[in-house]
């Protein structure tokens with residue numbers, strides 16, 4: 001098994017870039033995926049943000065572009081959100097420091113100038129296009145881009161794209177690509193619809209599974225049992241009693257985000273709400289300010305939870321239990337990145353307890369429940385087995401679905417055609433405790 005980047009026979013310039021970025025050792029997903037992609041095989045990889053998945057597909061592609069002296073458009077990366085598109089583009093910039101490869105992020109929003117700039121990059125032939133499906137389709141339909149020379153197609157966070165309703169757009173975009181190409185799919189989960197998509201798009205794909213459903217070891221996970229009307233007081237208490245510099249608070253709707261933004265505005269923190277009502281420029285500006293520590297706190301919906309790579313966040317608060325248990329892992333994964341430590345606190349209201357139990361089932365352990373301070377009052381008693389009526393359809397009972405997991409086709413994570421042996425499997429059963437509901441789009 002390779003343990004240094006030298007083992008991949010990468011181009012010297014690419015190795016220099018990795019060196020200058022402090023990438024000393026490949027991560028497990030990179031060790032597994034890079035040789036497969038180098039050998040031009042199609043690949044389905046289960047890996048979540050934070051595992052080094054971007055470099056896992058981008059490094060071998062960059063190496064192929066340099067080695068074959070490719071001129072013009074070579075690679076299309078489809079992603080669910082503009083934030084992720086921008087972030088991947090920035091990573092490519094780092095990888096390309098000592099090599100000559102160009103890339104462009106193509107995403108919705110912005111003004112006519114942005115559209116023209118994206119169109120120019122598409123026609124002038126940047127080597128790599130990272131795009132959200134809707135905007136790319138609009139550019140394609142206006143007759144601008146020519147994707148007939150694409151050699152590599154990557155679907156990143158493919159499950160998220162399907163959750164957001166991009167299936168038809170993806171299929172339409174792909175109809176503009178040549179059939180002879182390498183197709184690579186990265187996804188945190190492998191729902192049935194994704195397997196169907198993989199079957200449709202790929203030829204004899206290799207499969208790799210890297211430990212999902214496990215939050216980083218450096219995250220201190222805690223929870224409070226709290227009634228809805230006690231939550232704001234509790235947030236204020238936590239913020240006042242800790243020494244936190246960089247904080248994200250997740251809330252389930254943009255209305256809640258806006259309310260929290262107002263309620264916390266007089267606490268002396270620099271903070272902003274982050275939701276889909278903001279203009280693209282505002283979102284980018286807020287993200288820049290947060291990354292550079294000019295802003296201490298972001299309060300956002302799930303559009304913040306995936307793919308956003310910001311180091312040094314020391315506190316994540318889930319003001320509500322996330323509607324989807326895997327989102328919990330994505331959300332708290334914003335803290336404790338790159339072997340640092342962080343705290344993730346989740347508020348469990350009386351109606352969210354059953355949902356929280358599913359999260360504990362998914363990660364395979366109980367999360368410490370703290371008692372709310374006496375001055376805030378008494379919180380609810382923890383009775384997670386009592387399933388509220390409105391959740392009866394969305395979630396399966398943990399222990400029951402463990403035993404029936406093998407027959408649950410809607411939740412079977414095995415991919416289309418399994419070739420390489422799965423690695424880093426979770427303890428048996430844990431991954432099958434959730435009957436996945438489609439996420440409502442947050443964009």
Ligand code: AMP
Nearest residue numbers: 023025026027049050051052053054055
């Ligand atoms: P990703 O899973 O692609 O979002 O990557 C998570 C973070 O890990 C990013 O900040 C990457 O720059 C970083 N990273 C990826 N691979 C490596 C590596 N081999 N060594 C050090 N950092 C890495």
